[in-house]
Amino acid sequence: MSFWKRLRARWRAPRGLKFTRSGRTFFVVTIGIGLGALNTGNNLLYLVLGLLLSLIVVSGVLSEYCVRDVKVRRLLPDAAHAAEPFAMRYELQRERGLGFALSIRELAPGLTGEAFVAVVRAGEPTIVRAQLTAARRGPYPLAELEVSTLFPFGLFAKTRRLELPETLLVFPRRGFACVEPPESGGAPAGDGGNPRRRDGTGDLLGLRELSHGEDARRVHWLKSATYGRLLRVEREREERRQFVLSLAERLEGEALETRCEELAALARRLLDRGHEVGLDTGGHRIRPGGGPGHERRVLSALAWVGFER
């Protein structure tokens, strides 16, 4: 953090207070009644003025009670894609007292949306969900979030900032159609690369004796025990191809974004079809693989492109 940022953080007011629209009108009416009381000397107007001013003070005190003792824990989403809503969860907790009408908002630029909870009780962690939307892909440094309340009268929004440093990784935007890439030039390596081998995960083809050096995980233990020797299962191998998606190094700006989105869509589609997908972003390379975990690795790598520093 730079010196100025630190200085600004040090001198920042511990709470923010903002008028709502009705709060502004209320304030104007209060000023008007005050002027009327001073001008006419009408004691009942003084009484009304006193009540309105006291309500403002009480509003400040009650809202402070709501935001003061609240602890927030952020529960990051499994997957967040740019330009579409995703669920961010927050765990709110109070040691004592009650909190009412609390809104939670991320202060990171580019993230919109907020969570709302009506009541938070002491000692009962409350999970609330916010529908956030990220404008772009990439990592979002979530340094602070804002807890605010309109309680009790909706005249002012009392805000407290909480430091909760974490990083939210937003995957590229979804919904792009693109042409299928050519098959990878390199032949599949190892047992898994030979489509004629009967070591797939498809339908059962038969049993045969286990040869030396073969994978013991293929042994059918029940039949082996029946026949007294190690028998392995042979299954039909599904047609699987390998693709390595590559990203040109020199891409920047809109072109880079578009390419990332295309590659993300391609990777998802290929992985859905059972193919193995790898990624080459120039500085970073992921070997072809499959499954949900691999898809996440590919999308994460695409999300980081351009933000490595």
Added chain:
Amino acid sequence: MSPQGRTRLRLVLRDLSATSAFASIVLSGSVPAWALVAYLLALFTSLAGRRPLSTRPTFSVLLLLLTGLVLFGAAFRGLMDLIVAACVFAGLVTSHRMLSESTRGTDQQVQLTSLLMLAGGAALTGELWYGACLGAFAITSSLSLALGVLEPEGGSEEHFDVKPVMGRVGTGTAFAVAGAVAFFVLFPRLSWNIAARRQPPGLLGGTTGMSDSVRLGGAGDIKSNPRVVARVRLSPDPGVDNLDAYFPGRSFDVFDGREWKGSGVAKRPRQLVSFKRPTRKTVSQNIELLPAYGSRTLIALEHPIGFNNVTAVGSAGSARTPVVEVADEEVRVELPGNGYTYTALSDPDATLDALEDPSRYDALPSELDPRIGQLAAHVLNGEARPLQAALLLQKYLQRDFTYTLELEGSPADPLAEFLFVRKSGHCEHFATALTVLLRSQGFAARVTAGFFGGERIGSAYVLRAGDAHAWTQVFVPGQGWVTVDATPEAGRQNQPARVLAWLTSMYERLEDLWRARVVDYSFQDQLQFAQQLVRPPQSATKSEEVTAPLPGAAPVAAAAVTAVVVYVVVQRLGRKRRAGDYRRNKASGFLDQIEARLSRAGIVRLPGEAIEELTLRLTDGAHPMAPALAKATRAYLGARFGGASLSADEQARLLAALTPPRVG
């Protein structure tokens, strides 16, 4: 409470707060009947849950604007008071919003227009009920607004208990009211109450019955009416609880057999009326005639010698007004008003040697029953002195006649009926009988209407409608008009039901306190308050203060022990509660402890990495702590999201397994 229940409660509270504010302007009696009916219709429709204007917003807004134009046009042309017009318009806007679609914005608009009505009510009235309206508005609007902010913009399906909200907001509102009182007391008054208004008597109208004539017959219903019609502050203050004094208002000299009328000639209006110069015995009276008084005739203690500073207080404010003297009959206000304030001077020793026109006071009706003269002669038995004669007749009437308010029928000669048939009647019958009996023997006498009584409430004496009374005044040369009241004592003052009397007395005490401490609170009062704070009034004598013993050591020690016990109990209760909180939050607390263990082992979660992802990462990397962490993670996820139990022993066991590997 369900979302529907909360919405219903919020809207009812909103409508009640708006009604409190509208009631504050209705109290002034200035609101036109059509506006009152329109508001009540809107209120009941809204309480029934119907919002007919939500489907026709444009048409209804145009209609509202048109009504506003008419109202302000009427105010501009002087047909209606501007503040009343503004308040009525605010009431109509409130009604419109109540009948429109209910949103948080609509609710807040209702509250804001209600606030404007409340401010208008403060300018239009100063009654005690205004305080009640203000309090009701503060409570209901606070609760309604609080329930409103608990609902997110798009609505909510969440069920929760609203009692804690009500409790918190109720406490806050109580503090706000206390703060308002503190502000009211301490904020310096730099201006005077120049906009004081007095509302009209309202639906009940004026009740005094002070009219141009006194007509015999009919029941005396007014004697049971406890409404306060006048407040009187005397200087010097006699300091008694019941004044039991006569406050004459109007005298009548012409009797036609059924009705008394006055024949005095009105003089030209003047700012003050003075009959005689004040003396040492002059009693000054600051009199306030309330809207319920319902007449322009001024009253004062017996033998008034002057009236001045007469101010008429109306809906548009207060203004000095001239008074008209009707010779030997009454002094009345020239300009109409809802109420009047003035200063009257009375001299109990004032004398009058001779009457200007004695023939006005011994005339008898042409068809007077001859038995009346015979009766008077019989009772007086030759008594020629007017006062002694009056006292003899008074004694006769009080002995042989009874007081009653229950009179039926309308006899042709009510006086003869009273004297020879019924032998019972109320103050008008007794006063008429005594006056006519005196006149039949040639004594100058007249009937005077006014009030008898004076009940002390606070620093003032109040006169009620039931204190209205009529009595006889006989002229005694050298003394002037002397009051001789033939009505039995029990029938002179008001006679309300006991419970009603108690209630009205309590109300009057509150009203007096309200007026003294709120409505008429001034810079002078603030100075006195400040002086009392700096230099409290010395109730005890100096010697008593000096010898007052200091509290001994035992009470101090007891107080200290009590304080320590309370502190320890509070601390223990707080600890127990905190421990309870932790038990409820065992899953989250367990995760914190897992993270602490991992941190000690040098394992740090990556940005955005969940605990289960960390576990997978360590398992992939064959970290020695991975198996223990996997078990702990599974237990945490089960307890946190799966509702599984996680005992303290199990937590301890899982955490104990999470120990960093020993090197070497």
